[in-house]
Structures are given as structure tokens and as C-alpha cells.
Amino acid sequence: MADTLNEARYELALANRIIAHEGVLDGFGHVSIRHPLDPGRYLLARSRSPELIEPADLLEFTLDSEPVTPPKGDMYGERVIHGCIYQARPDVNAVCHHHSHSVLPFCVTGIPLEPVFHMGPVMGQVVPLWDSRDEFGDTDLMVVKPEEGRSLAKTLGPHWMVLMARHGATVAGRTLRELVFRTIYSHANAEIQLRSMALGKIGALNAAERQRAEPRQLQPRPMARAWEYWTTRLHKAGALPPPVKSRTTVTRSNKRISKVRARRSRR
Amino acid sequence: MADTLNEARYELALANRIIAHEGVLDGFGHVSIRHPLDPGRYLLARSRSPELIEPADLLEFTLDSEPVTPPKGDMYGERVIHGCIYQARPDVNAVCHHHSHSVLPFCVTGIPLEPVFHMGPVMGQVVPLWDSRDEFGDTDLMVVKPEEGRSLAKTLGPHWMVLMARHGATVAGRTLRELVFRTIYSHANAEIQLRSMALGKIGALNAAERQRAEPRQLQPRPMARAWEYWTTRLHKAGALPPPVKSRTTVTRSNKRISKVRARRSRR
Amino acid sequence: MADTLNEARYELALANRIIAHEGVLDGFGHVSIRHPLDPGRYLLARSRSPELIEPADLLEFTLDSEPVTPPKGDMYGERVIHGCIYQARPDVNAVCHHHSHSVLPFCVTGIPLEPVFHMGPVMGQVVPLWDSRDEFGDTDLMVVKPEEGRSLAKTLGPHWMVLMARHGATVAGRTLRELVFRTIYSHANAEIQLRSMALGKIGALNAAERQRAEPRQLQPRPMARAWEYWTTRLHKAGALPPPVKSRTTVTRSNKRISKVRARRSRR
């Protein structure tokens, strides 16, 4: 169990760095996973830029986005984005919130983001748009209240990506690697759509093509190929996360897990 | 013969890396050559990102895109693109399939890609567009069936580059270096045409200019100059492929070749 | 006191390099701070490109933009931009003048720069445009005369960023880190607005959203997160400034400060 958790923590630090290194995230945005041993929790870093995340930065939260143990440092303000999606979507095990410069123009104009090339459907066959004004009026645009997180999760619905008007986007995945794949290739699709619309009238994939292309692109083989590629690029840049250490932490973590499991089994 | 083959394998790994390093390929896409000793075969990597390809990753395929010996790892799904072009075009000895972000807008809008500067005609004087819908209806857009590969090769016809609607492009060359040159400068032409069309009405090269410029740019001198440049850039980035090793493989390969040659001479 | 000044000098060299490294400044433009011990002075580098600035390059100027001691090297021609803003705005403690390629299109077309995503309001809720032609007619567009600096500061008014027609922009901050944050994210907002307007009609933040988002984004937590990110990126690129040295300089500087303070207390 310690191994599973340690591996997950390392992979999550890695995923944060990959998505930043590939240009989707800058100093802001965040990536989380559902706790591999306890579906009622999720792992998310303390308030730090994604490209700098180390396994030791990862904190545990309940699905109400409360820290399991009081953290020493600051926490991200928008964790409800993660918690509320995990609550609403048992099939989702990883979430990324970002402000990609390729995706934002769709959030600023309201023009629909559509799959325009064979890999585009990995963002889901339809990408809904959530506008904080609809339910909450004039806000500072941050998603920090539980009701804001729930509203966003509701608009996401059964899809895999939701645009957030004047703010950014949130992407979900069944696994962490699927999430990374969906995030990076939806960013690529947005860039290609932007460039295409500057040129002329676009012809997007039709419904049947989207339906066929999405599972095809999410097969293990292309996902493994991309993962090796992104990891190698990070490695070449000297930017891999440090290895998980702190036996103590792991032990403590295991103890906590054991308690939770004990508590849960008592119910 | 072992030397010729080893050299070809090294050059093919190098070409994969150059095209990726220059920004035309990302984690996906692939580059192949016709087997230097057996025109009825071609060399293509196992399923791996182009920037990571090593000579040891290269597999041999028949022109029906069947592996000559059962491979240990995965194979690219779209190898028929390569095999069918080698079958249809005896003058072609190298093929690249890619999803360049500069070329894709032409595949999404259907606006013709045209040579707009003196180096543009290296993509060929005319660039046809193939649409999977025309013959195959609603697919996942991947070119995996022999009939799909043959259809694509038919649209390529006597040209050197074919756009693939909602997917990408495929480029052919008489030699590997010519292919790399055609691929990188068609990508450049696409980028310049995109930027020009955002500015105003373009004036492309006329038919006579295209006809004169293509052979001029494909002379040995400019191609050698560019090859030295791309190779040096790769070298500076510490990204050259490892040298060909595995005497065993080579020996085995030679034995296979000898058998094939023996078999062929018997006919 | 020597520590405070030394720290400020190091931070100012660092800020110059960060803003350049993040692509807002190139070989030109400059960043200053109000003197941490004497509000009647400011610190600005000798004439040198921002990405190369070392603590030893920093000179002291009066708010009339006269050097406190005759400098050995050249001085920037446009220092009045800094001096006049410090004179007009006691709340401003740091100023950056730049020619960002994302912001310049707004200075060339006169199209208003508006906050289009949640972080945009860090450039201020309104960004005025100053045109040298209005008061000074046909000039070489450089802001070098005191009256030109005062005119620019007047157009800046109570805001935090002013566009300069056919020239660039000037950004102000209450602290150096706030200035860097405002500079880099106004550049990001400009890039996103540019890309959005190429796509369609934009929907910017409304007045109430701007008012709420600005203070939210300028809280210590996001600013600290970004500062760690930018500093780490600079560090990885081997581009941090050299440490402050020259005990002599510091001593001399302290003596000067003591004299000024003595003089000022005598008044």
C-alpha cells in the first residue's frame, strides 16, 4: 500500500511538471488525483507552481476539500473544483484546472471549442461552457465556494472538459495519464482551431467521427507513447521531480489510511 | 551491405529526430525509408515517439506492411500509409506522416496550400487533399486498412505531399534527405501562408515559377547545407541518436537479406 | 540599512532579469524602484539590457532623474518616465517601461486593452492610452524631456498601466513584486485578448468583476507563488544575478544616505 501511494504521489508530481513543461500551465493552475487507496479523498499540492511540485508537496483532502491534517503551508484557493468533480463523478480519478493561452480565447468569445483533427475528441465529444455570471452574478471569477464548485461540476456533466468563461478550463480523466493526454491534446486542438478559424470556415469532425475517434485515441498504446515522450523531454530539461522520500510521512500516511479504513469498515 | 544498412538505420533515426526537433512532429507521426537493399521492404520504427527513435527501434516491413519477423513490441497503427505509397510509387524511397500545427489549418478548412515563397515548391507544385469521408464515410480518421492506404496513395498520385482532411499530411521523397527537406520547408511554407492570409490577399508563385523553383531548391548544395544545420542543432541539444550497435542484429539482418536475395534470384 | 539597500538592489537586478526572461522585455526597456531608505530617490540601472543587469549596475537618481553622483557609464535616455511617476504617485514604489510584442498592437491600433480573464485586472481596471502627438506633435517618440515624463504620468493618473502610442507601455506597482506581477500578467492578458479578437467578439470582465478580481489576484499568496516560479526558471537557466558585493559601494552609499538624512532632518 505504501508503494502504491508513493508511486501515485510521484506520478502526480510528474504530471504537474509535464503539463507545465508542455506549455498548458504556467505559474498557476493545478492537477489532482483521487486517493489511490481511499476514494473519499484526493491528493493535491500545497499552493505552489505546478512545474515545481515535489511528492512532498502533496496534501490529502476530503471530497469537501478540507485538508485531512492541518497543512503547514498555504493551500490553493480553488480546490473545490477538484473536490466537487470527484463527488459528482465516481468515474473521474484525476482533474486538471488550467488557463491555457490556446483555450482561453474560446472562454473569452464563447465560440465553441470543437474537435477539428483526429486527436481532438480526446477532450470529449462536446465541451460545455460554464459562466460564473449565470448563477453567481459579478464575482472575482475564482471558484472557491462549494456551491461554485458544484455548479461547475454540474455543467461538466458527463463530459471530460468544461470551459470557464473569462477564466480557463477544467479537464477530467479516468486515470492520471488519461487526464494528461486529454489536457495536452485539447490544448493542441484549441491551438489548431484558432489557427484554422483565422484562415477560413472550419470543417470539424462530425458526431460519428468524434464517437469513433475518442476511444481510439485513448487506447493504451498511443497514451504510453506520449507518456514516454513527455517524460523524456522533462528528463532532458533536468526537470523530473525528486524521488519520494520521508519514510515517516509514508508511515504516518499509512496509519491514517488504516484508521480511515477501520472507521469506514465499522460503518 | 551491413554497412549500407547500418548507415541507413542511423540516418532514419536521425531524420525522425530532426523533423521532431524542428517542430513538425510531436509525440506522434512517423518517418520511414524503403529498405536500401531490398525495394520490396521498408524500415519503420516500432511504436515510439519520433524524437526518441534509436537505430535499434527500426523494424522491417513488407510493402503490405506486415513485419518481416514478429516484433517484440508494438507497431504503429498507420503503417499502411508507408507501405501503400512504396507500392504505388517506385520512385519514392522515404515517407513522413505528420500533424504539423502549421499544415493542419489547411486540412481543417480545405483552403489550398500553395507555394508562396521560393522554397515552397519543394512540397511539390500542387498539393492534393484527401478526405476519408469520400470513400469510407464516418471513420475514426486513422488510416489503418490497406484500402485506406491505397486510396490515400491514389490521391497523392504523382505529387510529393498530400493533405489529409481533419488529420494531417503525408510527404514523400526520392531520398531520405530530400524527404526531410520537403517536410520541413512545406511546414515553413504553410506557416508563411497562414500569416500572409491573416494580413491580406496572397500572391502565390505561378505555375512556371513553381516548375523552375522546385528542382532548383532540391539541388545537392542547399540540401547539404540544411542537413548540416539541422544535425548540428540536434547535436547541440544533446539529441543525436545513439550509434548503431548489435552486431548480432546486423548479422541476422544480413542473413535475412541473403535469404531474400537468394529467394528473389531463384524466381 | 546596508542590508535593506543591498537586498533591494539584488531584488531589482532579479526583477529586471525575470521580466526579460519571461519575454516582456528584450534588449530594451527598464525597471526601477524607489530608494528603500529615501523616498526622494530611485534606483535604476546604467544603460544596459535588462537581462544582464547586476546589482553593481544600479545607479541612484533624484526624482528629477539626475544622477546622485556622476556615473561612469551611460544612462538610459528615458529615465524621466520613472522620475515623473515617482513624483506624481507617492504610492508607487516600482516602475517598468517595456515594448512587449503582445501589448504593442494595442498601442498601434488604439484598440483598448481590457481585462479578458480573471488575472487581467492586475493591470488595473482601466488602461489609458497616451499619445506623444497630442501635446508634443511630431517627435522621435522617446520620452526624455521632463515635460514629456510629466504628461505621461498625468495620463497614467491613478491607474497602474499606461499605453504609449507607437511606442510601448509603462507599468507601476506599490512594491517591486507587485510591479513584476502586474507587468507579466498584463502582457499575458494582451496576448489572450489579441488571440481572442482574431477569433470573434470578446466578452471582457465587467466593471464589478474587475473591481473584485484586482485585489484578489494581488494577494500575497498568488504573488509569492509566481515569484518562486519565475525565480526558479531563471535559476535553471543559469541566469540569476551575481550576489551584491563591493562593501565599499555599500559603505559609500550609506554615507551618502546618512548625509541626505542629516540634510533632510536639518530642514
Place this chain on the structure above:
Amino acid sequence: MADTLNEARYELALANRIIAHEGVLDGFGHVSIRHPLDPGRYLLARSRSPELIEPADLLEFTLDSEPVTPPKGDMYGERVIHGCIYQARPDVNAVCHHHSHSVLPFCVTGIPLEPVFHMGPVMGQVVPLWDSRDEFGDTDLMVVKPEEGRSLAKTLGPHWMVLMARHGATVAGRTLRELVFRTIYSHANAEIQLRSMALGKIGALNAAERQRAEPRQLQPRPMARAWEYWTTRLHKAGALPPPVKSRTTVTRSNKRISKVRARRSRR
């Protein structure tokens, strides 16, 4: 004299690398200087990509673009661009021919390149457009014949930059550093104009502003600042040219010079 020539050779190799490293040149294009000791000759590299040029690659040509001594390697095909400008313009001592992706859209659409920011006038107050079709009909677009070079130089006239339809641009300077400055900032102006025109109607500098801004920006101080910046960037990338060596070459060169001078003084 040997020192002057060696220094010039090193600077020319450096200038080639700077212009390439700053993204104006890729594998193609070239930079030359008039021979520092003999105005009837110029120095230009053998056929090699600009970012790789070493002092030892530099050849001497007469103004008719004939090599002074038979070169061992290949020569650039378009040297008449350089020779013909040196013939027509005694005030020009350095020339760069390039295919910048920011400038090319103006060569493809015929839309005038205009100074849109204070540094823009370093490309000259007016930038004429030359079209090979006007005098030579349908060519391969390369400028290789003396009459083509002369025609181009005639269109350049008294200006400092000439656009070449469907091909690229050529820039001239009174000194090598001025040439580099004009080349890099005309490229920047083109990029800013492109981005501005995608946004709305541009307001370029008027004639009086251009006239005042050009000499202002070409003063020694800004040019020195930029030169230090570009050189440092090249140094950080490990891409400075190797030092001039080959005493023999220099000696031979000096001998040639002495002979030329002797010959010239005899006239």
C-alpha cells in the same frame, strides 16, 4: 592590418550567428561586409548555414561577386545581391539577405511594411518592394545573375531595406553592427505590424516621426546595448564562433592585400 581583418572576420561570423540565433535567419540567408582594407572587395561565407559560420569559412569576393582565389568548397548562389549593392552604394558596408517569417507575409501580399513603433524606422523610412517578374518574368525566384542583382540594388535605391516578392528581404547598413540592428528590429517591426493588422486599423509613424526616430535609434548607445545583449545570449547558448586562427591564412590574406594595395597605388 592583419588585426583589423581578423577582427572583421570574427565580427562577421558573430553577426551571422546573432541574426540566426535571434530567429531572423534559419538554415538559409547570408550576411556580408565590405572588405575593411579594400573597398573593392567583400567578405562572405562559403555555402554554409549562418548559425554555423566560423571565421575560417569567410571568402573574399570582388564586387562582381567573383572569388578572389578559387574556393575549395561551394559558394552561395545569390552573392550578386551583396556585390551589386556594394557597387551601387559606396555608403553601404554590410548586407544581410534573409527570409524572416515575420517579413515574408509582406512579400507575399504586397502590403507595405511601415514603421509602427519608435524603433521601426531603423529599417529606413520607406521600404520598397522588388518583384522579379517585373523585369525577368517567370524565374525560379533566385537572384543569381548580375542583372538581377543590379535590378534589386536599383529598387533598394537610397533606402536600407528592400522586400523581394515571394522570396524575402535584403537589408543594408553603414557598419556591420548597424546592419544587425536594422535587420533584427525590422523583423520585430514586421511582427508587430502583422499582429496589429490582425487586431484593427494601424496608425503608423508619420513622415516627420520616422525622420526623427531613425537617427535617434541608430546612435551608438542603443546599438552598443543591443550588441552586448545579443552577444551574451549567444555566449550563454555556447554558440559564439571559434576564435580566428590560421596564421597562414592571415599571412596569405595580408600578402594578397599588399599586392592589391600595391596594384591600386600604381594606378
